[in-house]
Amino acid sequence: MDFKTLKTFQMIVKYGSFARAAKEMNYVQSTVTMQIQKLELDLGVQLIERGHGKEFRLTEAGRLFHDQSMQIVKNMEQIQTSLSNLQLGETGHIRIGVTEPTGSYRLPGILKEFMSMYPNIRISLEYANTPTLTERILSGELDFSLCSAPDIGNDLYFEPLFQEEFVALMPEDHPLTLKAVLAPEDIRGYRLLITAETCPYRRRLEMVMQETGNLSLDTMEIGSMTALKFFVENGLGIALIPKIIAEPAAAGTTIRTISGKLIYMTFGILCKASAYPLQLASQKLYQYLKLHLSEQSTL
Known part of the structure; x- marks a missing residue:
């Protein structure tokens, strides 16, 4: 007993015709007849009683088999569709x-x-x-x-x-707002809000600062890149953050561009x-x- 034979049986019942089932399954009618004969042989019961001409009716075993095999056929069709979608990259x-x-x-x-x-x-x-x-x-x-x-x-x-563009975000009354563009060395002497030690951008920031001679900075570590702007809003320091986070600048803050190696990542x-x-x-x-x-x- 295989899936195709189960489906053939369901199609015969659905359309009430061996000929119509054969057409829907793209079989010759003799193939449908042989499938049902083999199915009955495998099950050891008669499923369909043939009448005169094209007439037939389901036996009691046939009705039971039809009811309980219907969900099997639906499940198998769903499995086939899922596997097909998987091969197409659609599931x-x-x-x-x-x-x-x-x-x-x-x-x-x-x-x-x-x-x-x-x-x-x-x-x-x-x-x-x-x-x-x-x-x-x-x-x-x-x-x-x-x-x-x-x-x-x-x-x-x-x-x-893509390249993530970074900008400097600071309170609007910060002394560095007097500059249109900030260089890394301008940050010396001001509290810098930074991300966690494992953050790749922080490692790069520290490396650039070392190159400019800013070996010791007044820093405050904030574990979240997206949280930095809220600490700036409350006047806790300045932060070098992605432009997409900083814009639009929240009330009470100002954005400045940065020169040098800190512009992009x-x-x-x-x-x-x-x-x-x-x-x-x-x-x-x-x-x-x-x-x-x-x-x-x-x-």
Whole structure:
């Protein structure tokens, strides 16, 4: 007893005709007849009583078999559709890692459009910094991530997509508002709000500050990149943050551009080198993100 035979039996009952069932299944009628004969032989019961001409009726066993096999046929059809969609990349579960501010400021709108196009694709998001996401990718817990460039080495593939522009955000009465453009050395002597020690941007910030001779700074560590602006609003210091977070400037704060190496930081898509190019649904989402994120900035 196989799925095709079950479906043939259901079609015969549905249309009340061996000939119509054969047409719908794209079989010759003799094939349908042989399938039903074999099905009855396998089950050891008669399912259909043939009358004169094309007439037939279901036996009691036939009615029972019809009722209980109907859901089996529906389930198998659903499985076939799901497997077909999987091969086309139109179903599946994708696990993505993402850093801020992309996760909160760019991704929701893009994913809304993508998921309306592919409603059978399920997406899970994990928010973390680049080092943590790198470990999760290497361990196989994430399919890919949207983050800054990882440390050189490891089994990783990184494709740059856009440059995150950073600006200085400060209280509107801060002395540095007198300058139209800030250089890294201008920050000396003022409290700088910084992200966690593991944040790649903070590491870069500290490296640039060392190059300019600013080895010791008055800093206050805030564990969230997106939270920095709220601490600036309350006059706790200045922060160098992505422009997309800073704009529009909240009441009581002012934005200034930054010169030198702190202007941009490259962000892109990170995955295992051995997993690239990605497959099925992950590849569809990868290409969609690549298109829409790269539109937002040029490298």
